[in-house]
Amino acid sequence: MEIKLWINDKLITDNVEPDMPMLEFLRDKGCYSVKRGCETSNCGLCTVWLEGKPILSCTMPLMRANGKHITTLEGLQNEAMEFGAFLADEGADQCGFCNPGFIMNVLAMERELESPTEEDIKEYLTGNLCRCTGYMGQLRAVKKYIEHKRGVKFDG
Amino acid sequence: MLRCNNYVFAKSLEEAYELNQKRNNAVVGGNGWLRLRKRQWDTVIDISELGLDNIEENDDVFKIGAMVTLSDLEHDPGIEKYTKGAVRESLMHIVGTQFRNTVTVGGSIFGRFGFSDVLSMFIVLDSYAELYKSGIVPMHEFAKMPYDNDILTGIVVKKTPLKIAYSSFRNQSTDFPVVTCAIAIGSDKITTAIGARPSKADIRTAHIDELKDKEGYAAKIAKSFDYASNLRASGEYREHIAEVLIKRTLEKIEVSYGN
Ligand SMILES: Cc1cc2nc3c(=O)[nH]c(=O)nc-3n(C[C@H](O)[C@H](O)[C@H](O)COP(=O)(O)OP(=O)(O)OC[C@H]3O[C@@H](n4cnc5c(N)ncnc54)[C@H](O)[C@@H]3O)c2cc1C
Ligand code: FES
Ligand code: FES
Numbered sequence: 001m002e003i004k005l006w007i008n009d010k011l012i013t014d015n016v017e018p019d020m021p022m023l024e025f026l027r028d029k030g031c032y033s034v035k036r037g038c039e040t041s042n043c044g045l046c047t048v049w050l051e052g053k054p055i056l057s058c059t060m061p062l063m064r065a066n067g068k069h070i071t072t073l074e075g076l077q078n079e080a081m082e083f084g085a086f087l088a089d090e091g092a093d094q095c096g097f098c099n100p101g102f103i104m105n106v107l108a109m110e111r112e113l114e115s116p117t118e119e120d121i122k123e124y125l126t127g128n129l130c131r132c133t134g135y136m137g138q139l140r141a142v143k144k145y146i147e148h149k150r151g152v153k154f155d156g
Numbered sequence: 157m158l159r160c161n162n163y164v165f166a167k168s169l170e171e172a173y174e175l176n177q178k179r180n181n182a183v184v185g186g187n188g189w190l191r192l193r194k195r196q197w198d199t200v201i202d203i204s205e206l207g208l209d210n211i212e213e214n215d216d217v218f219k220i221g222a223m224v225t226l227s228d229l230e231h232d233p234g235i236e237k238y239t240k241g242a243v244r245e246s247l248m249h250i251v252g253t254q255f256r257n258t259v260t261v262g263g264s265i266f267g268r269f270g271f272s273d274v275l276s277m278f279i280v281l282d283s284y285a286e287l288y289k290s291g292i293v294p295m296h297e298f299a300k301m302p303y304d305n306d307i308l309t310g311i312v313v314k315k316t317p318l319k320i321a322y323s324s325f326r327n328q329s330t331d332f333p334v335v336t337c338a339i340a341i342g343s344d345k346i347t348t349a350i351g352a353r354p355s356k357a358d359i360r361t362a363h364i365d366e367l368k369d370k371e372g373y374a375a376k377i378a379k380s381f382d383y384a385s386n387l388r389a390s391g392e393y394r395e396h397i398a399e400v401l402i403k404r405t406l407e408k409i410e411v412s413y414g415n
Contacts, residue, residue, distance in 0.1 A: 018160055
């Protein structure tokens with residue numbers, strides 16, 4: 001099937017199998033940050049943005065992105081580095097495999113929620129699973145990142 | 157993984173319906189459940205270009221299109237106001253933000269899954285499944301209808317004055333629920349749904365006088381359902397939790413609506 005879409009603002013046209021998953025398509029196009037961590041739409045590792053909204057690229061049918069914009073971590077390098085420094089400072093990650101999907105969702109949350117409380121943060125990020133850690137370092141990193149972005153002290 | 161020979165964007169509901177009459181074809185909502193089915197479809201029918209992705213509200217009803225995502229439903233201000241947060245409570249524990257941005261109301265209701273928070277919630281409201289061929293069917297009847305090849309175009313929720321609350325119990329957040337409980341209290345009757353028993357949600361309706369003895373009501377209603385065991389919980393445990401959830405849900409109603 002003919003498909004035309006933007007990946008990180010670059011126009012791509014291609015001819016794909018009707019059941020090509022969005023996840024594999026994005027990897028074929030060089031977006032290796034997009035990874036499969038489960039077979040059941042549960043882990044959040046494959047998170048990308050479709051028209052700015054975080055979605056699961058293992059699940060969303062690829063053809064629904066026809067004529068639309070997909071953003072992956074490759075397209076958000078500066079912000080990802082900025083937040084990554086907070087993760088590193090908190091010693092949050094261990095193997096780091098869960099990071100790409102987690103960062104995509106944190107950056108989406110930062111755009112979507114004006115002044116999130118700790119509960120809001122947990123609720124927004126709960127669909128990103130990490131097998132190594134207990135999420136505490138990530139939570140500290142997210143709070144500090146929000147403080148840094150908003151220029152206010154975190155009160156939630 | 158979703159496997160198919162053809163992927164077709166239906167140009168009309170009639171086309172979608174025609175295609176859906178073949179056994180090897182299937183409608184795709186958000187693909188959350190469909191992709192887990194281990195089979196190769198001939199044609200997957202995409203209904204996302206038929207304008208079914210809106211929530212319309214007027215003085216009397218909400219019309220929720222089948223392709224509305226669970227997130228859009230969760231954050232709809234009109235639904236939030238009418239249900240005092242009960243619909244949001246029923247959805248917010250389902251997997252995660254990205255998942256709910258992907259899956260749909262239509263797939264959730266059409267699936268009539270045993271574990272469904274979504275069905276448990278809507279079955280106590282004055283709500284209706286809107287089917288392309290079979291027309292408008294009350295939700296509690298739709299829940300019991302056999303799976304057929306109709307197309308669910310949306311659901312209709314009448315703004316009947318109700319006091320509404322929702323609770324679920326999970327072994328772990330974002331997992332499937334062990335038991336779900338939705339309650340709606342009208343001018344003279346109370347409707348309670350218990351779902352994930354693990355069979356799908358069903359309702360019991362009683363006169364509101366029964367609420368004079370809340371403990372008694374909770375025990376009686378919890379007992380009236382059948383429960384079974386699966387890897388999440390035993391049937392006995394579920395029955396116990398159901399009784400507790402009924403009491404807690406009644407308390408939530410008192411807190412948000414007063415006595
Ligand atoms: C890992 C996982 C965890 C989940 N946890 C929960 C949970 O805790 N609570 C809960 O309530 N739900 C849960 N769900 C279910 C989820 O919320 C959705 O209900 C489910 O994914 C189906 O919605 P969908 O849009 O993905 O539909 P699809 O998977 O695309 O479709 C589901 C079925 O309905 C048919 N269909 C879809 N749309 C229509 C239509 N408009 N007309 C006719 N037929 C149609 C399809 O052919 C298919 O048979 C979970 C699902 C998964 C995969
Ligand atoms: S790969 Fe696990 S949710 Fe997509
Ligand atoms: S750090 Fe290893 S999965 Fe998260």
